[in-house]
Amino acid sequence: MRTEEVEKYFGNLERSVQGALEVAKKARKLGFDPELEPEIPLTRDFAERVERLLGLPGLAEEIRQLERDRSREELALTVAARMASRDLELDEQAVAERALRVALAIITEAVPGAAVLEGITKVEVRRNPNGTRYLSLHFASPIRAAGGTAAALTILVGDVIRRKLHLDRFLPSEEEIERYVEEAELYAELEHLQFTPSPEDIRLAVRNLPVEVTGEPTNKEAVVTAHRNLPRVGHNFVRGGAILALVEGVLQKAPKLLKYVEKLELDGWDWLHKVAEKLQVAERDQTEEGEEEEGEEEEGEEEEGEERYLKEVIGGRPFLCPPHARGGFRLRYGRARNTGYATV
Numbered sequence: 149m150r151t152e153e154v155e156k157y158f159g160n161l162e163r164s165v166q167g168a169l170e171v172a173k174k175a176r177k178l179g180f181d182p183e184l185e186p187e188i189p190l191t192r193d194f195a196e197r198v199e200r201l202l203g204l205p206g207l208a209e210e211i212r213q214l215e216r217d218r219s220r221e222e223l224a225l226t227v228a229a230r231m232a233s234r235d236l237e238l239d240e241q242a243v244a245e246r247a248l249r250v251a252l253a254i255i256t257e258a259v260p261g262a263a264v265l266e267g268i269t270k271v272e273v274r275r276n277p278n279g280t281r282y283l284s285l286h287f288a289s290p291i292r293a294a295g296g297t298a299a300a301l302t303i304l305v306g307d308v309i310r311r312k313l314h315l316d317r318f319l320p321s322e323e324e325i326e327r328y329v330e331e332a333e334l335y336a337e338l339e340h341l342q343f344t345p346s347p348e349d350i351r352l353a354v355r356n357l358p359v360e361v362t363g364e365p366t367n368k369e370a371v372v373t374a375h376r377n378l379p380r381v382g383h384n385f386v387r388g389g390a391i392l393a394l395v396e397g398v399l400q401k402a403p404k405l406l407k408y409v410e411k412l413e414l415d416g417w418d419w420l421h422k423v424a425e426k427l428q429v430a431e432r433d434q435t436e437e438g439e440e441e442e443g444e445e446e447e448g449e450e451e452e453g454e455e456r457y458l459k460e461v462i463g464g465r466p467f468l469c470p471p472h473a474r475g476g477f478r479l480r481y482g483r484a485r486n487t488g489y490a491t492v
Contacts, residue, residue: 165190197258201265202249211254221301221408224254228305232312244283244309245271251305252298260293267291267389268302269364273315274380280316283309284360287389292396296342299397300405306359307414317416318360325354327375328394334370335391343400349423353398356419361398363390399423 172186191197195211210230215223228251232243248271253264267290274284285306291299310317329347336344354361362381366388376384398405402423409417469476 194257198250198253201253201258201261202246204246204250207250220255220257222411224251224301225305225308225408225412227251227254229308229312232309240273240313240315241271244273244306244313247309248285248302248305252294252302255298255301256294260290262290263292263294263298267294267299269389271306273313274360276316276319277321278319280319282316282318282358282360283313284318284362285393287361287363287387287393289366289388289392291389292392296396296401297404299393300401301408303357303359303361303393303398304405304408304414304417307416308412310359317358320354320360323375324378324380325351327372327378327381328354328391330372330375331386332391332395334372334386335366335388335395338367338370338386339388341391342396345395345399349399349426350394352419352422353394356416357398358416361390361394363387363393400427402427 169186169190175181176184176186189200191200193208193212195208195215198211199205199208211223211227214226218226228247231247231250238246245268249264249268252268256263258264266288269286269288271286272284273281275281283306285303287299291302294302329350332341332345332347332350335341360380364387365383365385368385370386371384372386381387402420406417406420406424409420
């Protein structure tokens with residue numbers, strides 16, 4: 149129950165925002181800006197944010213009804229499955245794309261709008277060499293803003309949609325599988341990856357994923373040399389969005405993804421157990437190494453740490469100070485005005 153003071157506080161906030169919006173509308177009508185109306189709509193909750201972001205009237209009410217006894221992830225899967233089952237007036241590709249974007253918007257609470265609108269470029273229904281039809285998800289680099297878990301769950305949602313549309317599995321050729329391995333290595337050299345899987349893990353994932361994870365070229369200077377001119381890929385450049393969704397999504401978040409697979413009782417995802425076990429072993433080994441090294445002071449340790457830190461700096465980006473610097477900058481996670489992201 150809200151107290152009278154809290155009601156008054158939020159009432160004042162709403163009136164102030166509405167007043168500022170009216171001023172903005174009058175200013176825009178003068179014609180000095182590219183648009184004649186403010187682009188950012190006001191929303192009261194996350195359900196309304198999703199509806200406004202995607203322009204789907206009535207979606208907010210459906211989300212509110214379904215979210216009462218579900219987590220965000222379960223809600224996304226439920227809404228996507230319902231949309232894929234009922235939007236019969238649209239073609240399969242339009243149904244799949246709409247359902248997938250809605251699911252991603254729900255998982256991310258529609259906050260990183262670029263991830264929802266630009267992270268997924270399109271969804272297609274394609275044919276395997278044997279004539280069966282499958283679902284192809286096209287990702288672009290803005291999917292990174294959604295985070296690894298959201299990217300992984302988007303692919304899982306793609307499988308749920310595929311089943312609702314009665315489509316077959318994606319059947320990659322050996323050449324296409326090796327193309328992913330080559331692209332992952334190239335992308336890791338050019339951009340920063342939070343997680344670097346082994347080529348065996350990449351092969352295992354691509355061979356077993358029920359939907360195709362592909363996308364547009366990220367950097368036209370990054371060209372593959374070995375596995376070129378593949379018809380279903382369509383170009384010889386690195387697919388950054390696809391690699392992010394596969395590596396930092398499915399492979400890095402395998403233990404988390406496995407929980408939802410087991411909860412939904414989806415078949416065809418048992419291979420995630422192997423990836424999850426590898427991650428747990430690697431994490432345990434890293435912890436043991438850290439405990440052994442803890443407390444040991446080695447000569448030149450700070451210099452080595454600084455060298456490792458500088459290797460991560462992208463050329464052309466501002467470098468404020470090295471690690472352990474006295475009086476250096478310290479940025480904490482969070483949104484505090486004095487120490488968080490807002491400080492920058």
